[in-house]
Amino acid sequence: MSTQDRSEKDITLINQVPPENRLIEPLPEEKALAMFRQSQALLEGHFRLTSGRHSNQYMQCAQVLQYPAYASRLGQELARRFQKEDVQVVIGPAMGGVVLAQEVARALGGSVRSLFAERENGRMALRRGFWLQPGEKVLIVEDVITTGGSVQEVLELVGQLGGKPVGVGVLVDRSGGKVQFPVRKEAVLTLDIIAYTEETCPYCAQGLPIVKPGSRPV
Ligand SMILES: [Zn+2]
Secondary structure, X not given: OOHHHHHHHHHHHHHHOOHHXXXXXXXXXXXXXXXXXHOOOEEEEEEEOOOOOEEEEEEOOHHHHOOHHHHHHHHHHHHHHOHHHOOOEEEEEOOOOHHHHHHHHHHHOOOOEEEEEEXXXXXXXXXOOOOOOOOOEEEEEEEEEXXXXXXXXXXXXXXXXXXXXXXXXXXXXXXXXXXXXXXOEEEEEEOEOOOEOHHHOHHHHOOOOOEOOOOOOO
């Protein structure tokens, strides 16, 4: 057997390892939380949210996903939780789910594909030639959910295209766990970010200065 033949055989053998037998270490919640804090994806203080309400926490997942090492580790954790589902395709809604879908699919390994859905005339669609085969097992991922609206739309899209949704994996469930889907939902972090009106804000009452996240001094 030539060297080339052997290397091709090795690759075939690697691809035949069932993805569910790959060992992925669980990621403890406090370690995930530390990644969000260290990257400033999770800020704690006194904030004016986009809604105008006040809160003592502010979440911006893009901040943690800008570090591929963190994105990779968080993607592995979601992959681990769906390892037994025989996932064939991972789909995230653009923009929040794009990077995450890539990392989760990579961690699941084998021939798992990574796609993203995006809006076309206001409706979620698969564009760019992306496709689903009838019956393909699909995992939907998203960085953060508040009402779960985008994820619900992607779930419906997958159904319309003949795919079989097997789960929803999110990095942060901001609903405190209240949002549910017709399939199993897994969240790396579950937060209940409480937003107050200015009149009822306890941090205003304490006289703490307020910050508008993302704003830069001019
Ligand atoms: Zn306040």
